Amino acid sequence: MGRQPCCDKIGLKRGPWTIEEDHKLMNFILNNGIQCWRLVPKLAGLMRCGKSCRLRWINYLRPDLKRGALTEAEEDMIINLHSQLGNRWSKIAAHFPGRTDNEIKNHWNTRIKKKLKFLGIDPLTHKPIEENDDIKQQLVSEEINEKVKELPVKALDYPQGQLQNSTSSSSLNESLEIIGSSSEMFQNSHTFSRDDVYNPGLEDPFQNWIGSPIRWDLLDNFEENFL
DNA sequence: AAGCAAATCAACCGCGGGGGT
DNA sequence: TACCCCCGCGGTTGATTTGCT
Numbered sequence: 092m093g094r095q096p097c098c099d100k101i102g103l104k105r106g107p108w109t110i111e112e113d114h115k116l117m118n119f120i121l122n123n124g125i126q127c128w129r130l131v132p133k134l135a136g137l138m139r140c141g142k143s144c145r146l147r148w149i150n151y152l153r154p155d156l157k158r159g160a161l162t163e164a165e166e167d168m169i170i171n172l173h174s175q176l177g178n179r180w181s182k183i184a185a186h187f188p189g190r191t192d193n194e195i196k197n198h199w200n201t202r203i204k205k206k207l208k209f210l211g212i213d214p215l216t217h218k219p220i221e222e223n224d225d226i227k228q229q230l231v232s233e234e235i236n237e238k239v240k241e242l243p244v245k246a247l248d249y250p251q252g253q254l255q256n257s258t259s260s261s262s263l264n265e266s267l268e269i270i271g272s273s274s275e276m277f278q279n280s281h282t283f284s285r286d287d288v289y290n291p292g293l294e295d296p297f298q299n300w301i302g303s304p305i306r307w308d309l310l311d312n313f314e315e316n317f318l
Numbered sequence: 319a320a321g322c323a324a325a326t327c328a329a330c331c332g333c334g335g336g337g338g339t
Numbered sequence: 340t341a342c343c344c345c346c347g348c349g350g351t352t353g354a355t356t357t358g359c360t
Contacts, residue, residue: 105352129346142330142331143329144347145347146330177347180348181348192347192349193329193349196350198326200327201325201327202326245324322358323357323360324356324358324359325356326356326357327353328353328354329352330353331350331351331352331353332350332351332359334346334347334349335347336344336345336346338341338342338345339341339344
């Protein structure tokens, strides 16, 4: 016997949420809280499955969400955490109050991965890409060099934690030298030293964010402002 | 201005884990 | 122990937006 679907999908609405649906879901959760996602759509008068409601709330409606693009500091932190945690987006997102795992995952897949590849760093292993790798060969082309110059990140912007999985800091320097030799973008680049290797003993400023309670008391005003 | 391609991101899907019975 | 149910996670899709010609 196969697994039962999470909900009866017949007649349920899919696709982008309307403002009216958002209002219904928001009002319901603010007034009743979240007991059981399966019941939320029925009680809120929505033709959606509970899963869809949960996703909409977490990724869009939650009042504690931080709007706007991720900052350079957040981006660096994501790279650092990814080198330690891999694709555990929810764990990574836990370090960024107001950011969602979906948002971070999307940002990683659409921007950070490309940025790392252009820097000659494998986004999966966080190690320098091998000499004969296609991507590194592409880096010597003029076309790619132009794109690299446009990147907002400099070599020194790469977080300290990146080196923890590398065999040595010199291997990364080699990688950066190869990139730098084909472009002048690194003329002011940072030379990595032993001090740059990730130091787990250092206090992580983002740790202070973890576990900070949601200011539910702010919800009273939020509903007023949102509607 | 129109058409196309690339980039972005909201939303969906399937699966696994954990709790309850 | 086995089964069921629900939640949450990570991968993927596809609609929309943006940029280029």
